[in-house]
Structure formats: C-alpha cells, structure tokens
Amino acid sequence: xxxxxxxxxxxxxxxxxxxxxxxxxxxxxxxxxxxxxxxxxxxxxxxxxxxxxxxxxxxxxxxxxxxxxxxxxxxxxxxxxxxxxxxxxxxxxxxxxxxxxxxxxxxxxxxxxxxxxxxxxxxxxxxxxxxxxxxxxxxxxxxxxxxxxxxxxxxxxxxxxxxxxxxxxxxxxxxxxxxxxxxxxxxxxxxxxxxxxxxxxxxxxxxxxxxxxxxxxxxxxxxxxxxxxxxxxxxxxxxxxxxxxxxxxxxxxxxxxxxxxxxxxxxxxxxxxxxxxxxxxxxxxxxxxxxxxxxxxxxxxxxxxxxxx
Amino acid sequence: xxxxxxxxxxxxxxxxxxxxxxxxxxxxxxxxxxxxxxxxxxxxxxxxxxxxxxxxxxxxxxxxxxxxxxxxxxxxxxxxxxxxxxxxxxxxxxxxxxxxxxxxxxxxxxxxxxxxxxxxxxxxxxxxxxxxxxxxxxxxxxxxxxxxxxxxxxxxxxxxxxxxxxxxxxxxxxxxxxxxxxxxxxxxxxxxxxxxxxxxxxxxxxxxxxxxxxxxxxxxxxxxxxxxxxxxxxxxxxxxxxxxxxxxxxxxxxxxxxxxxxxxxxxxxxxxxxxxxxxxxxxxxxxxxxxxxxxxxxxxxxxxxxxxxxxxxxxxxxxxxxxxxxxxxxxxxxxx
Numbered sequence: 001x002x003x004x005x006x007x008x009x010x011x012x013x014x015x016x017x018x019x020x021x022x023x024x025x026x027x028x029x030x031x032x033x034x035x036x037x038x039x040x041x042x043x044x045x046x047x048x049x050x051x052x053x054x055x056x057x058x059x060x061x062x063x064x065x066x067x068x069x070x071x072x073x074x075x076x077x078x079x080x081x082x083x084x085x086x087x088x089x090x091x092x093x094x095x096x097x098x099x100x101x102x103x104x105x106x107x108x109x110x111x112x113x114x115x116x117x118x119x120x121x122x123x124x125x126x127x128x129x130x131x132x133x134x135x136x137x138x139x140x141x142x143x144x145x146x147x148x149x150x151x152x153x154x155x156x157x158x159x160x161x162x163x164x165x166x167x168x169x170x171x172x173x174x175x176x177x178x179x180x181x182x183x184x185x186x187x188x189x190x191x192x193x194x195x196x197x198x199x200x201x202x203x204x205x206x207x208x209x210x211x212x213x214x215x216x217x218x219x220x221x222x223x224x225x226x227x228x229x230x231x232x233x234x235x236x237x238x239x240x241x242x243x244x245x246x247x248x249x250x251x252x253x254x255x256x257x258x259x260x261x262x263x264x265x266x267x268x269x270x271x272x273x274x275x276x277x278x279x280x281x282x283x284x285x286x287x288x289x290x291x292x293x294x295x296x297x298x299x300x301x302x303x304x305x306x307x308x309x
Numbered sequence: 310x311x312x313x314x315x316x317x318x319x320x321x322x323x324x325x326x327x328x329x330x331x332x333x334x335x336x337x338x339x340x341x342x343x344x345x346x347x348x349x350x351x352x353x354x355x356x357x358x359x360x361x362x363x364x365x366x367x368x369x370x371x372x373x374x375x376x377x378x379x380x381x382x383x384x385x386x387x388x389x390x391x392x393x394x395x396x397x398x399x400x401x402x403x404x405x406x407x408x409x410x411x412x413x414x415x416x417x418x419x420x421x422x423x424x425x426x427x428x429x430x431x432x433x434x435x436x437x438x439x440x441x442x443x444x445x446x447x448x449x450x451x452x453x454x455x456x457x458x459x460x461x462x463x464x465x466x467x468x469x470x471x472x473x474x475x476x477x478x479x480x481x482x483x484x485x486x487x488x489x490x491x492x493x494x495x496x497x498x499x500x501x502x503x504x505x506x507x508x509x510x511x512x513x514x515x516x517x518x519x520x521x522x523x524x525x526x527x528x529x530x531x532x533x534x535x536x537x538x539x540x541x542x543x544x545x546x547x548x549x550x551x552x553x554x555x556x557x558x559x560x561x562x563x564x565x566x567x568x569x570x571x572x573x574x575x576x577x578x579x580x581x582x583x584x585x586x587x588x589x590x591x592x593x594x595x596x597x598x599x600x601x602x603x604x605x606x607x608x609x610x611x612x613x614x615x616x617x618x619x620x621x622x623x624x625x626x627x628x629x630x631x632x633x634x635x636x637x638x639x640x641x642x643x644x645x
Contacts, residue, residue: 035535042421043430048414049438049511052504056444056452063455109353117350128631129358135558135627136364136620137565138446139592143616144364146599147371168360175357229445231568232596256447256568263451263572279448290443294436 057283064280067273078242079253083273085281090244091159091252095234098163098248099227103170104220110171111178112204127179134172141168142233150237160248162238169230170223177219181212184304214300218293225289228282231256255282368620371613381614385578391611395578397618399588402495402581403570404563407502408510411559414503415510416552423518424536424544435515442508450572453501454493458573461500462492466585478584488585495581495588497573505566506559513558513634517551518544550633557630565623567592591619 067083075084114126145165155161185208193207209216234254240261241251255278262275377391385392418438422431466488473479481488488494521544529539545552575587576597595612602608 031535031538035537038537039421039425042417043426045414045417045421046434046438049418049441049507050434053437053440053444055456056448059452059456060448106353106356110356113350113352113354118354122351122354126354126357128628129355129361131631132624132627133357133361135561135565135623135631136361137567137592137623139567139596140364140368140565140616140620140623142567143371143595143599143613144367147613148363148367151371152367171360172357225443229447231445231447232592236596236599256445259447259451260568260572263454275451279451282445283448286443286445287440290440 057287060276060280060283063276068277068280072277076244079258079270079274080242081270083270083277085274085277087242087244088253088255088258088274088278089281091241092228092255094245095159095162095166095238095252095254096224096227098159099166099170100220100224102163102167103174103223103227106167107171107174107219107223108178108216111175112182112208114175114179115182116200116204116208123179127176130172130175130179133168134176136168138169138230139232139236141165142236144168145233145237155249157237157239157251158249159238159245159252162234162252162254163248165233165237166227166230169233170227173223173226174216174219177222178212178216181215181219182208184215185211186304211304214296214303218296218300221289221293221296225286228285229256231260235260365617365620368613368616371609372617373610373613375607375610375614377611377614381611384580391607393591393594393611393615393618395580396589396591396594396615398580399574400564400590400592400619402588403498403502403574403590404560406499407506407563408556408560410499410503411506411510411563412552412556414507415514415555415559418507418511419514419518420540420544422515424540438508438511440508441504442512446505446566446569447572449501449505450569453497453569453573457500458492458497460492461494461497462488462490466492466496469585480583482582482586485579485582485586487581487583487587489587493573493575493587494585495574496585498570498590501569501573502563502566505569506563509562510555510559513555514548514552517548517555517634520551521547554630554633557626557633561623561626561630564590564626565592565619567596571596591615595619 072083072085073089074086075082076086077084079085079087110126110130114123118126142165145161145168149155149161149164150157153161182204189207189211190203193203198207231254235257238254238257239251240253240257242253245252258271258278259275259282262269262271262273265271265275380389380392382394383389383392384394422435426434469479470481470488474481518540525543525547526539529543530536534542570590571593574590574593576589576593577587578589578594581588595615598608598612602612
C-alpha cells in the first residue's frame with residue numbers, strides 16, 4: 001500500500017467529490033470524459049493487428065486458390081517449369097519430421113530434468129538459456145548450421161544438416177512447454193506418487209507424463225509451426241533439389257525456399273505462382289496448428305482444474 | 310476475492326488476481342542420493358546452453374580471428390572492401406523506429422485489453438495479436454513486397470514528398486533516385502518490423518499490466534481516480550519492469566529479423582540519402598551474401614565476424630530483457 005501512496009500524489013485532485021466541492025465541474029467533466037473517450041478509441045488499435053492478419057490471409061488465399069488444385073499438390077513434376085508442389089511438400093515433411101524428432105528427443109529430456117531434478121536456482125539459469133536460444137536470430141543459427149554441419153562435418157547442403165539446424169529453433173519451445181507441463185503437475189498428485197513409493201522414473205513415466213501429455217503436445221505443435229516458417233537457416237543448409245532427396249545427405253527443397261526464390265518474378269510466372277501457393281499452405285498449416293494448440297490447452301486447463309476436485 | 314460492488318465502477322470484470330505464489334514450490338522433492346544421480350540430470354538440462362556455446366564457438370572459429378582492422382567498423386568502399394558500418398547503421402535505422410512504433414501500439418492495445426474492454430471481447434481479440442507472431446516472416450515479406458510496397462511507392466511516399474519535404478531527410482533525391490515507385494526501402498521495412506515486434510511487446514505489456522494487484526487498482530479507483538488515471542499513475546509504474554523488458558525483447562526480435570527485411574529493404578549497401586531510401590541491415594546482408602562468400606574465404610570470415618556482432622547485440626538485449634521479467638513471473642510466457 002506504500003506504493004499506492006507514493007504513486008498517487010495528494011495534490012492530484014483525484015477526488016471527484018473534491019472537484020464538485022470546489023465547484024470545478026468543468027474539470028470533473030473533462031477527466032471523466034477523457035477516460036470515456038480513451039475507452040472508446042483505444043480498442044480501435046486492435047485493428048492495427050487485425051487488419052494485417054486478415055489481409056495476409058486474404059492475400060495468400062486469393063493469389064493461391066485459383067491455381068492450387070489437388071493435382072498440383074500431388075504432381076511430382078519439376079517445379080522449375082511446372083506448377084507442381086509434390087516434391088517440395090514431401091521434402092518439407094521429411095525435414096520437418098526429422099527436425100521434430102531431434103528436437104523432441106533433446107527437448108523432452110531437458111525439460112523433464114529441469115522441472116524434476118534441478119534446484120530452483122539452477123532451473124532458473126537453464127530456463128534463461130532456453131529463452132536466449134529462442135531469441136537467437138534465425139540467420140545466426142543458419143550460419144552456425146552452415147559452418148558446423150555443411151562445412152566442418154562435411155555433410156554439404158543436406159537434409160540432415162537442415163534438420164539439425166531447424167531443430168535448434170524447435171528445442172527451446174519443446175523444452176519450455178515440457179518444463180512448464182511437469183512443473184504444473186498438481187503438488188498433491190506428485191506427493192501421492194512419491195508417498196506411495198514410486199521412484200523418480202516411475203513417477204515421470206506413470207504419473208507425470210500422462211498428466212503433462214496434452215501440454216507437451218502443444219509444445220510440439222508450436223515448435224512445428226515455428227519450424228515450418230523458418231527460411232534463412234533452411235536455405236543456408238539445405239538449398240534446393242528438383243527431386244525428392246534419395247538419402248539424408250542430399251539437398252532438398254523446403255516450401256519457404258520457393259517463396260524466397262519466387263517473390264520477385266513477374267505475375268503469372270511459375271515461380272511466383274509456386275511462391276503464392278507455398279505461402280498459402282504455410283499460413284493454413286500454421287494457423288491450423290495454432291488453433292489446435294489453443295483447443296488442447298483450453299481442455300488441458302479444465303482437466304487440471306478437475307484434478308483438484 | 311469475489312467480485313465486489315466496486316468492480317461495477319470499472320464497467321468490466323475485475324482484474325484477475327495475480328497468480329498465487331506457493332511458498333514452497335521447489336521442484337523435485339525426490340531424493341537423488343548418489344553423486345552420479347546428482348550430476349546426470351544436469352546433462353540434458355544443459356542442452357540449450359550447450360547449443361548457444363556451440364554457436365558462439367563455431368562463429369569465432371569461422372571468423373579465424375581475422376583482423377580487418379578499423380576498416381571493419383567503417384562503410385565499405387573501393388579501398389575498404391570489408392567494412393560493415395552501413396549494415397550496422399541500417400539495422401538500427403530500421404529496428405529503433407519499429408520498436409518505438411510497436412511499443413506505442415503495444416501499450417495502447419494492452420491498456421485497452423486490460424482496462425477498457427470487457428473480458429468476453431478480449432478473450433476473442435487477444436489470440437489474434439498472438440497469431441501475428443505465428444505467421445512466418447517470409448510470408449510477411451512476400452505480402453509486404455506484393456501488396457504493401459506499391460501502396461508506399463505510389464501513395465504514401467509521394468504524399469510525404471509533397472507535404473513533408475520541409476523536414477530534413479524527407480526531401481526527395483534524384484541521385485540516387487529516392488523515393489522510387491517500387492516502394493521498397495526504410496518505411497516498408499519499418500512497417501514490417503513493427504508488425505513482427507508487435508505481438509511480443511503487446512503480450513509482455515499485457516502480462517505486466519494484468520499483474521497489477523487488485524487492491525492497488527481498487528484503492529486508486531476508490532480515491533476517485535478514473536480508470537485512465539489509475540492506469541497512468543499506478544499501473545504503468547507497477548508494470549514498468551515488464552514494459553521495459555518488452556522493449557528489450559521487441560528490439561531483439563526486430564534487429565535479428567532476416568528474410569522479411571531482406572525482401573523489402575532493397576539490399577543496397579550504402580547509407581540512405583533520405584527516409585525513403587533503400588539500404589541494408591546486418592541480418593539481411595549476411596543472408597544474401599553467403600552465396601558469394603562460398604568461393605571467397607576472406608568474405609566468409611568477414612561475414613562470420615559480422616555474425617558475432619549481431620550475436621553479441623541480440624544476446625545482451627535478450628539477456629537484459631529476460632532478467633527484467635524473471636523476477637516478476639514464476640513462469641515464462643510460452644510462445645515467444
């Protein structure tokens with residue numbers, strides 16, 4: 001309450017009754033009117049966020065839908081001369097699945113260890129490091145992938161190099177949601193498990209994971225949405241390939257690569273058409289993943305509340 | 310903590326009470342007795358730190374500690390091929406105005422969301438702001454290049470030339486021609502970066518303002534202050550750490566943004582002659598130059614050193630931003 005006294009100056013004429021007593025109705029009307037008009041006008045700032053989102057969705061939809069058919073999605077033709085997305089779609093799925101697997105393997109154990117075994121102080125530092133990794137500019141991680149995997153390990157521009165690089169963007173998200181999920185397992189349940197003789201491994205596998213599972217799933221989906229949209233690191237480490245890569249040490253074409261290479265081409269060209277279609281697919285998948293995440297976390301919250309009853 | 314009649318003064322549902330902080334919330338509670346048992350759990354937990362260390366070490370190694378001398382910190386020219394001052398200045402010229410705009414807009418949206426709009430509306434609107442963060446930067450890039458750039462090139466920039474030329478820096482230039490009808494350049498890059506920093510700043514400010522204790526809020530109202538006055542005099546001060554951290558983290562996002570900026574900035578390695586001009590940023594320059602560096606080992610070292618500069622900037626900015634909020638929040642905000 002000391003804060004309130006310190007921040008509300010006594011001479012501020014904040015009391016409407018005081019304004020009235022002094023006959024200062026004009027000032028009272030100004031203050032309440034100002035407050036009311038701020039309330040009317042400030043919400044319109046939401047439009048600054050809503051209009052671009054609506055326009056981006058309308059833009060990619062209106063540009064891509066006239067040319068996008070199931071035939072295009074399945075066509076294995078060379079995308080350099082045909083409107084064909086089959087090869088990039090398979091390559092994208094392959095890289096993303098591999099990156100998710102790597103990130104899940106590393107992030108899952110890291111998150112569980114942080115939530116379950118580390119002291120508060122150590123966990124704080126570990127969480128900080130995960131946040132710093134999440135804030136790393138994509139081009140820096142791309143450079144790291146290029147120098148480490150492409151050059152030093154000698155993998156060349158390859159699916160495996162891209163998958164590892166991409167996983168570094170996904171690890172912090174999976175890490176933090178796993179950590180959060182295990183930290184928010186209700187304390188009574190944790191104590192009941194340990195109290196009835198479970199060891200840490202039994203607690204994690206039998207009790208913690210079933211409760212934390214929905215939230216871990218949201219972390220994986222969020223990480224996939226992040227990974228699907230990354231461009232710079234993929235271009236620096238995987239480059240392109242007109243065919244589906246035969247093994248993990250060949251290049252591949254990611255959907256975002258088509259946007260980056262096609263955006264300056266004239267209207268009607270194959271490259272620009274593919275760029276619009278890729279942008280549409282990415283936006284649809286990312287929004288879909290976000291919606292799924294919201295649904296899961298809403299249900300999860302209800303379930304957690306139910307656990308207490 | 311049930312709603313009291315005082316809440317009707319605010320015309321909305323009461324601010325949610327701050328999350329209760331349990332006194333004894335230490336994780337674990339499991340005795341790990343052996344020495345090995347104490348050390349092993351740390352190994353997976355150190356993965357993010359190990360990746361950061363690997364990134365820094367790899368870049369240091371790739372730079373080879375090559376000495377570009379003072380020329381590194383000067384603009385590139387015929388005699389000074391490896392200067393990067395233009396890119397560093399370009400990064401700040403785009404990130405700082407974008408941060409300012411996104412902080413102003415973020416504050417407005419967060420105040421509207423916490424104070425003025427009823428809960429059932431913000432429940433619906435807030436996810437859209439968060440969704441801004443989800444749209445990939447390359448999609449923003451192509452959208453800005455195809456849809457927004459012509460608007461800047463044919464409407465906004467000519468209008469600014471016609472009406473704002475008296476302000477230094479707003480006058481048009483003929484050599485090099487600026488503004489051009491293509492519309493790419495600083496204003497477009499700043500707009501894109503504003504949109505991309507907006508979700509972070511809004512989210513963090515919103516959380517900072519939501520964590521205002523309700524008794525503080527209600528005592529302000531009880532003293533006769535309007536909602537705006539309580540927000541300005543109590544709320545903003547109480548949430549100042551969170552707001553400051555929003556500025557740091559938003560700046561980190563803006564200065565590290567790569568592809569969207571590369572698509573709209575013009576990728577021209579010279580100082581802008583006026584506010585409409587094209588230029589280059591650190592991240593965009595690094596991204597577009599790696600191909601050329603493939604057969605040019607010295608340029609590769611040059612780029613690695615520039616990467617170290619950007620890494621140092623973002624690392625410090627993010628560290629400060631996270632430290633500021635880590636004292637307030639028991640849990641980090643997922644998604645950013």
